[in-house]
Amino acid sequence: MSTVDPLLIETIESMFGDLCEPEKVGAAEGGLDAVLWNALTESGMSTVGLAESIGGSGGTLHDAAAIAKAAGRHCAPVPLTELSIVGGWVCEQAGLQLPEGPMAVVIGEGARTYWAPVATAFVVVTDAGVAVVSSADVILGESGRNYAGEPWAKVTVSAASLVAGPSVAAVHGRGALARSLLMAGALSHAADLSVQYCNEREQFGKPIGKFQVLQQYLSQMAGEAAAAQAAADNAVDVLAAGADQDEAMRVVAAAKTVTGRAVGIINKLAHQIHGAIGYTDEHRLQYTTRRLWSWRDEHGAEAEWAAALGASLAAAGGRALWPAITKWPPAAVR
Amino acid sequence: MANRLVFPDAALPASTEAIRTRVRAFLEAELANGTFTPRADTWLSGHDPSFSRKLGAEGFLGLTYPKQYGGQERSALDRFVVVEELLAYGAPIAAHWIAERQSGPTIIKHGNDALREELVPGIVRGETYFSIGMSEPDSGSDLASIRSTARRVDGGWVINGTKVWTSQAHNNQYFIVLVRSTPAAEANGRHNGMSQFVLDLRSPGVQIRPIRLLSGHHHFNEVVMTDVFVPEYMMLGVEGNGWAQVIGELAYERSGPERILSTYPLLAALVDAVGPTPSSEASAEIATLFGRMTALRRLCISVALSLDAGRSPVTEAALVKDLGTQLEGEIPEVARRLVPPGVSERFDQLLGDSILSAPGFTLRGGTNEILRGIVARELGVR
Numbered sequence: 001m002s003t004v005d006p007l008l009i010e011t012i013e014s015m016f017g018d019l020c021e022p023e024k025v026g027a028a029e030g031g032l033d034a035v036l037w038n039a040l041t042e043s044g045m046s047t048v049g050l051a052e053s054i055g056g057s058g059g060t061l062h063d064a065a066a067i068a069k070a071a072g073r074h075c076a077p078v079p080l081t082e083l084s085i086v087g088g089w090v091c092e093q094a095g096l097q098l099p100e101g102p103m104a105v106v107i108g109e110g111a112r113t114y115w116a117p118v119a120t121a122f123v124v125v126t127d128a129g130v131a132v133v134s135s136a137d138v139i140l141g142e143s144g145r146n147y148a149g150e151p152w153a154k155v156t157v158s159a160a161s162l163v164a165g166p167s168v169a170a171v172h173g174r175g176a177l178a179r180s181l182l183m184a185g186a187l188s189h190a191a192d193l194s195v196q197y198c199n200e201r202e203q204f205g206k207p208i209g210k211f212q213v214l215q216q217y218l219s220q221m222a223g224e225a226a227a228a229q230a231a232a233d234n235a236v237d238v239l240a241a242g243a244d245q246d247e248a249m250r251v252v253a254a255a256k257t258v259t260g261r262a263v264g265i266i267n268k269l270a271h272q273i274h275g276a277i278g279y280t281d282e283h284r285l286q287y288t289t290r291r292l293w294s295w296r297d298e299h300g301a302e303a304e305w306a307a308a309l310g311a312s313l314a315a316a317g318g319r320a321l322w323p324a325i326t327k328w329p330p331a332a333v334r
Numbered sequence: 335m336a337n338r339l340v341f342p343d344a345a346l347p348a349s350t351e352a353i354r355t356r357v358r359a360f361l362e363a364e365l366a367n368g369t370f371t372p373r374a375d376t377w378l379s380g381h382d383p384s385f386s387r388k389l390g391a392e393g394f395l396g397l398t399y400p401k402q403y404g405g406q407e408r409s410a411l412d413r414f415v416v417v418e419e420l421l422a423y424g425a426p427i428a429a430h431w432i433a434e435r436q437s438g439p440t441i442i443k444h445g446n447d448a449l450r451e452e453l454v455p456g457i458v459r460g461e462t463y464f465s466i467g468m469s470e471p472d473s474g475s476d477l478a479s480i481r482s483t484a485r486r487v488d489g490g491w492v493i494n495g496t497k498v499w500t501s502q503a504h505n506n507q508y509f510i511v512l513v514r515s516t517p518a519a520e521a522n523g524r525h526n527g528m529s530q531f532v533l534d535l536r537s538p539g540v541q542i543r544p545i546r547l548l549s550g551h552h553h554f555n556e557v558v559m560t561d562v563f564v565p566e567y568m569m570l571g572v573e574g575n576g577w578a579q580v581i582g583e584l585a586y587e588r589s590g591p592e593r594i595l596s597t598y599p600l601l602a603a604l605v606d607a608v609g610p611t612p613s614s615e616a617s618a619e620i621a622t623l624f625g626r627m628t629a630l631r632r633l634c635i636s637v638a639l640s641l642d643a644g645r646s647p648v649t650e651a652a653l654v655k656d657l658g659t660q661l662e663g664e665i666p667e668v669a670r671r672l673v674p675p676g677v678s679e680r681f682d683q684l685l686g687d688s689i690l691s692a693p694g695f696t697l698r699g700g701t702n703e704i705l706r707g708i709v710a711r712e713l714g715v716r
């Protein structure tokens with residue numbers, strides 16, 4: 001357990017609030033929003049949670065996680081977590097200085113590298129070691145965009161001097177953590193937007209929120225959003241307490257599985273509640289739901305993570321299950 | 335921000351580890367002795383007075399109660415840990431369950447000194463058991479519509495009416511009964527004029543009739559009260575304030591680990607039944623249940639911490655109970671998909687218990703529809 005300074009939350013909320021209006025989020029599709037990116041880097045927000053010794057802003061994983069959740073809530077059209085949660089962490093572990101500019105993380109060969117088309121710095125993770133290279137040292141191959149217009153490309157690295165660093169599997173896990181945090185934020189936003197719409201929209205002479213079936217939907221959404229948030233928070237607490245590799249895999253797998261599963265439930269209900277207007281590009285809901293549909297598949301969908309987690313639980317056997325459950329969240333020493 | 339539900343940080347204090355170790359060691363020893371076989375849903379159906387007395391003797395009951403009445407004045411989080419261990423092990427804890435969870439605390443809060451001294455120490459020893467006397471034939475979710483009455487007489491009250499679905503009334507000595515002490519027509523609003531009494535189920539005028547469950551088990555009862563005399567000192571709290579007292583108990587009743595763990599013993603058995611190297615589909619299904627359980631447990635702990643800090647997270651508790659009871663019901667559905675009948679006797683028994691008790695999970699203690707209504711009100715749409 002660790003508390004995040006309310007001032008940090010306030011600052012990041014107001015920055016995203018000012019700079020992530022729906023039109024800006026829409027306009028940034030296919031790339032990133034340079035104004036927001038500059039604001040994040042100039043204020044040091046993009047490297048909160050990374051050691052000052054490598055050029056980060058300092059602070060804890062809990063701080064970085066709070067910022068990541070806020071980014072998800074606001075649909076921030078920037079590769080923030082590629083730096084703050086994934087690539088920056090690789091640099092920290094490997095003792096490499098943080099490079100300037102938007103970052104993408106090349107994890108293994110042939111995988112999609114999220115945000116590669118707009119990145120100027122690349123963290124390369126291989127079985128033989130890790131490196132930081134610039135755009136000059138990489139070749140972009142096949143490319144595309146996720147459902148939300150966030151770009152990716154397959155990347156071939158032409159030159160890199162590798163140093164010892166986290167494994168491919170470990171960095172994949174950091175990616176899953178990042179997406180879990182983004183999803184936790186975005187899921188609660190989809191639920192909040194739905195509450196708001198239920199109070200605004202009137203049919204049959206009353207706000208649609210007066211219909212009991214929609215009240216039940218909203219309650220279910222609040223529940224799934226809270227559970228997703230709890231799964232992501234468990235992961236942050238366990239990693240911050242210094243989990244070994246197997247434990248880290250398990251807790252990230254649980255987070256990615258629970259948050260990813262919630263997307264199917266919450267997106268469906270959010271769109272049902274919003275009616276036809278929510279199905280259009282005019283309404284802001286779609287910025288959130290398209291991201292959620294994308295993020296649940298990135299860095300391993302639920303099927304992949306749940307299978308890995310389940311294999312580990314089954315190998316340990318039924319008697320080990322309860323001790324595993326009660327290990328999370330770690331106890332607080334007061 | 336629309337969503338006003340809050341689940342602040344959720345770490346149990348490290349000080350709870352000692353009692354966890356102790357209760358686990360106790361349960362392992364009991365298991366080894368064969369005192370009990372793990373079953374599902376044991377907090378409602380595993381009525382075993384000798385096991386309850388053993389827990390009392392070990393000091394695992396009434397942990398949070400005042401020392402004056404045999405308690406230990408420990409934190410609610412120590413109790414949380416003891417209770418979740420008992421549930422996870424599938425131990426038979428129904429005899430003392432209601433008494434220890436809610437009747438004792440209600441009596442301590444609203445009962446007078448004589449009543450506390452008479453009843454609370456027995457609860458702590460695991461000897462005095464309570465049922466809940468709320469529902470009536472025509473009053474389920476709409477509890478405020480109850481018709482049972484209390485009429486003032488010399489030295490106390492005379493109670494008339496019928497309670498139903500009274501779990502374990504045939505095995506327990508008492509229940510706390512909610513009745514109208516002022517007729518609805520004369521009360522100032524339908525939530526006024528109700529009172530709570532401790533009623534000795536062995537009193538003259540009490541008839542307890544079994545209502546069998548679909549499984550054939552005798553769990554439910556109909557309790558008919560005909561001119562039952564209850565002495566004045568057995569009234570709880572203030573005359574006419576029964577509704578508020580009942581509502582105050584709800585956060586305790588709804589947020590506990592029993593709302594996510596009723597079928598946990600089946601989940602553990604499922605992990606063994608699929609073997610050490612299950613298919614990736616089976617692995618994924620088990621992991622999804624595990625992931626949700628760990629997430630919901632975090633929410634449970636968060637509610638427990640809020641309660642311990644003196645807040646009243648009624649809505650959060652309702653939300654967790656809605657999610658948790660759904661998960662409890664899904665565990666047997668997944669289990670039966672992954673393991674055919676006949677693989678192991680233990681698994682089959684836990685599966686059968688779980689399937690046949692599942693309908694109750696989302697009804698008892700307030701239906702999930704009612705719980706969602708409570709959440710919706712907090713969200714500001716009702």
Ligand SMILES: Cc1cc2nc3c(=O)[nH]c(=O)nc-3n(C[C@H](O)[C@H](O)[C@H](O)COP(=O)(O)OP(=O)(O)OC[C@H]3O[C@@H](n4cnc5c(N)ncnc54)[C@H](O)[C@@H]3O)c2cc1C
Pocket residue numbers: 378465466467468469470473474475476498499500501502693694695697698699700701702703704707
């Ligand atoms: C295993 C078990 C143990 C129990 N033990 C006890 C006990 O010991 N003592 C005791 O007093 N009671 C006990 N109960 C009773 C329990 O409290 C009631 O079952 C519960 O309050 C619901 O009431 P009901 O069964 O009459 O259903 P009803 O209230 O008749 O509900 C039937 C259906 O209608 C829905 N419904 C009702 N009102 C609304 C509404 N406003 N909006 C939307 N949907 C609505 C419900 O959600 C449900 O789906 C127990 C129940 C079970 C299942």
